[in-house]
Amino acid sequence: MDLKLFILKALEIIKGTIIGKVIVALIAGGLSLIGASPFFDKYISATLSKYLSIETSDPSAPIGMFLIIIAVSLTIWERKNQILIELKKSNPASIKETRPIIDLCHRGISVKEIEPQKIFFDIPYCSGKNANAYNVKLESAVITPWGDGLVYSSGFGDIFPDDITLSYETGKSMHYSLYPFTLDSALNSYIVVKGNYSGETASIYNVFDIFKFSKPTNNWVRALGKEDLRVRKFVQDGAKYA
Known part of the structure; x- marks a missing residue:
């Protein structure tokens, strides 16, 4: 040169x-x-x-x-x-990892009566657009007000299998039926989802979501304030499934 x-x-x-x-x-x-x-x-x-x-x-x-x-x-x-x-x-x-965010898929929670006193729950989760979520482990429970307290109508269980990946386009549903259970009781209950997932570098993130049915909007939304704290404390105190 x-x-x-x-x-x-x-x-x-x-x-x-x-x-x-x-x-x-x-x-x-x-x-x-x-x-x-x-x-x-x-x-x-x-x-x-x-x-x-x-x-x-x-x-x-x-x-x-x-x-x-x-x-x-x-x-x-x-x-x-x-x-x-x-x-x-x-x-x-x-490299600072972009934290993936997981939430309900766009279609949201579906709760409907498929037979008399047999209620079907479908709770779909997807990842946000920013990043995929890996090795997702989620489980859900249905918690119903009873008198001045709360009881489990359905306890936590049936955790996701290994190596589940969530993307924005591809989700994974938790679905099950409760019997005997009325639709009115279901729509007055709380759906709680907890678990964890990881990002691309194996960083672990926790999930603890509490949903309730909103009659004005006719869909399931996050519980806020005192409702959120009440249900969260009930779960964290280790109350047994009734």
């Missing part, structure tokens, strides 16, 4: 950055001072003499070499920085 191609390649690598412009300026100034530029006597000497009253008869080789040495040092330092950046990009441990 001749000198011209080398210089063009160097300029291609460092162009556009502040440090690159400094390097180019130092190299140009250094070359000018050691006499590599034919414009030294005609322009630089004349400018120094006219505006700064400094007389220069010959380019200063020592100063020029010093500037070039600084430019080369900056080039090496910048290249090391670029290598470190590339190594960080290629190291999975240094």
